Amino acid sequence: MIATNIARHDYARSPVPLSERRSWIPITLIWMGVGIDLSGVALGSALAQGMSLGNVIIAVVIGSFILGILAALCSVIGARTGLSMGMIVRFTFGEWGNRLVLLAMLIVGFGWFGVQTGLFGYAANAAISGAIGVEISAQWLTIVGGLLMTLTATLGYIAIERLSVVAIPFVITLLGYLLFHVFSHSEIRQTMWEAPAGGGLGLGMGISLVISGWVMGTFLADVARWARSTRDAALSGFFGFFIGNMIMLLLATSLVHLMGTDDVIIVMISTGMGTFVVLFLLLAQWTTNDNALYSLGLVMASMVRSIPKPVLCIVAGLAGTTLGFLGIADNFTTFLTYITPFTAPIGGIYLVEYFLINPSRFHFAFAKTPKIPALVWHTMLVWAAGAFVAFATTPDLLGWFALTHVPALDAGLVAAALHLMIGKFLGRLRKKEDSSSQEESAST
Numbered sequence: 001m002i003a004t005n006i007a008r009h010d011y012a013r014s015p016v017p018l019s020e021r022r023s024w025i026p027i028t029l030i031w032m033g034v035g036i037d038l039s040g041v042a043l044g045s046a047l048a049q050g051m052s053l054g055n056v057i058i059a060v061v062i063g064s065f066i067l068g069i070l071a072a073l074c075s076v077i078g079a080r081t082g083l084s085m086g087m088i089v090r091f092t093f094g095e096w097g098n099r100l101v102l103l104a105m106l107i108v109g110f111g112w113f114g115v116q117t118g119l120f121g122y123a124a125n126a127a128i129s130g131a132i133g134v135e136i137s138a139q140w141l142t143i144v145g146g147l148l149m150t151l152t153a154t155l156g157y158i159a160i161e162r163l164s165v166v167a168i169p170f171v172i173t174l175l176g177y178l179l180f181h182v183f184s185h186s187e188i189r190q191t192m193w194e195a196p197a198g199g200g201l202g203l204g205m206g207i208s209l210v211i212s213g214w215v216m217g218t219f220l221a222d223v224a225r226w227a228r229s230t231r232d233a234a235l236s237g238f239f240g241f242f243i244g245n246m247i248m249l250l251l252a253t254s255l256v257h258l259m260g261t262d263d264v265i266i267v268m269i270s271t272g273m274g275t276f277v278v279l280f281l282l283l284a285q286w287t288t289n290d291n292a293l294y295s296l297g298l299v300m301a302s303m304v305r306s307i308p309k310p311v312l313c314i315v316a317g318l319a320g321t322t323l324g325f326l327g328i329a330d331n332f333t334t335f336l337t338y339i340t341p342f343t344a345p346i347g348g349i350y351l352v353e354y355f356l357i358n359p360s361r362f363h364f365a366f367a368k369t370p371k372i373p374a375l376v377w378h379t380m381l382v383w384a385a386g387a388f389v390a391f392a393t394t395p396d397l398l399g400w401f402a403l404t405h406v407p408a409l410d411a412g413l414v415a416a417a418l419h420l421m422i423g424k425f426l427g428r429l430r431k432k433e434d435s436s437s438q439e440e441s442a443s444t
Contacts, residue, residue: 003433011225012301015082020230024235026161029168030223031071031240033287036171036248039117044252047206052146053205056253063210068242074229074347075237077354078221081362085221091361092350093383094376101383102299104342106135109296110316112334113149113289114323120145120237121284121324142324148286150317153293154310157226160243160290167283171435174280179254208406209248222295248284267362293317337396344408345386349379349418357423378422386415 011017047056081088085105090098121142131133154158227233297313304312328335354362389412392400403410 002342005056009072010158010309011082012084012298013087013305017082018228019397020226021079022161022226022232024232024239026165027223027232027236028240029164030237030287030291031160032172032244033164033168033284033289035241035244035246035288036168036175036284037116037288038281039116040245040248041252042119042132043209044249045251045256047209048256051206053201053253054160055206057250059203059206060210060249060253062293063207064242064246066207066211067153067245068240070239070347071237071241072234073237073355074221075224075233078135078224079227079230079233079352081221082225083221083362083420084225084298084302086299088221088362089346089350090302090372092353092376094373094378096374097152097376097380099303101346102303104339105299105346106296106303106330106341106345109292109299110320110323111328111339112171113292113296113316113320114328116285116289116292117142117146117149117321117324118287118327118329121170122329123281124278132275139325143321145282145285145289146317146321146324148282149289149293150314150321152286152290153297154313156310157223160223160287160294161226161347163290164287167287171280171283171287172247179247179251204403205273208404208409211406211409212246220295222298223291231338250286291321296320325440328412337394340408341390341394341397341411343388344390344411345383345415349382349384349419350413352419353379353423354415356420379419379424381414382419382422385418386411389414392440 011020044056047059051059068200077088086102089101093101101193123139124141124145125136128141152163174365224233224237227236293313293316294331296316297309300312300316301307305321389403390407392398393402393410394407405414
């Protein structure tokens with residue numbers, strides 16, 4: 001009965017009422033849970049092999065700060081509208097344009113959930129084997145992890161919040177202890193400014209990699225819509241991404257520099273905290289991937305309005321878990337390379353639309369009127385232009401030129417600039433037409 005009530009009051013297709021809103025602290029813990037995951041371990045290992053630890057620290061702090069600013073801006077939109085990302089993009093792209101945008105987000109969402117459950121299976125297998133010497137199939141652990149993540153995502157925001165409030169303080173305490181353990185070694189302080197042999201990553205590229213890891217995640221308003229004020233939304237978005245993303249990357253890079261291996265899971269177990277490491281892996285992936293599935297369920301609820309959101313979440317969770325079981329993690333980099341250009345411009349477009357062009361259209365009352373066109377053509381063209389920039393700046397695709405060296409960020413910035421110019425021009429054009437029509441009516 002309690003679970004049914006939690007799932008029912010998730011407001012998948014309407015604004016979250018002010019009476020249900022939360023303060024910034026629990027929302028911050030949710031965002032921190034998103035940033036603390038195994039993909040951060042993989043990225044941290046890559047940074048450690050190409051840069052000195054000192055430069056990694058600088059890159060991680062600057063990159064996480066930029067992510068925090070982006071998250072704060074997008075969180076403000078979520079809090080002011082109370083709507084999910086799936087509902088918000090309708091105001092910018094139109095009714096049918098919205099479906100095309102959500103379809104791209106849907107494909108990424110399924111792939112992301114599948115790869116994260118797959119990573120959980122592999123890491124849990126290594127952690128359990130190293131900690132207690134028991135060998136459990138990574139595929140079956142993938143299923144267990146996927147089902148746990150599906151459970152909280154299906155129940156909705158309240159269940160996700162309750163899990164994060166309990167889990168994240170423990171996870172951060174463990175990470176803090178491990179960081180202290182690493183930096184208490186004199187070897188790490190003596191060599192932290194020395195670049196690793198064969199390291200070829202510059203500081204700018206390191207910052208770009210940090211940003212690219214979560215630049216799409218900052219655009220989601222699905223959690224921020226539960227904030228009770230603009231201040232709560234901005235604080236939760238900034239500190240959630242700044243701290244959550246930063247602490248995981250710093251731990252991974254520090255362990256790699258200290259131990260000289262990129263197998264961070266084994267290094268964590270070698271500290272003598274095997275059981276805690278297994279629990280850490282479970283909680284870190286659970287609090288990350290249930291958010292991914294929650295957003296995926298909200299996207300599906302915006303597209304298919306005749307089926308309850310909990311049912312859609314269960315279907316999505318089972319499908320994503322199946323992808324993880326089948327090994328999508330082995331090919332996810334290629335998949336993500338080709339689909340990211342289509343999703344990267346979205347955040348830049350709706351940020352500009354809300355803050356600089358026409359915030360009045362971002363209201364639920366507007367969504368319930370016939371005013372939303374089937375397609376907003378200039379927005380769709382800007383989206384296409386941003387996607388083209390992402391293809392052109394991605395080395396594994398066209399690779400014609402480079403701007404920030406982060407294709408997703410390139411696409412978002414170009415799309416934002418184009419949308420601002422075209423939106424302002426069309427706004428002035430409409431004002432001239434309105435004033436002309438008023439003059440004609442006055443003369444008659």
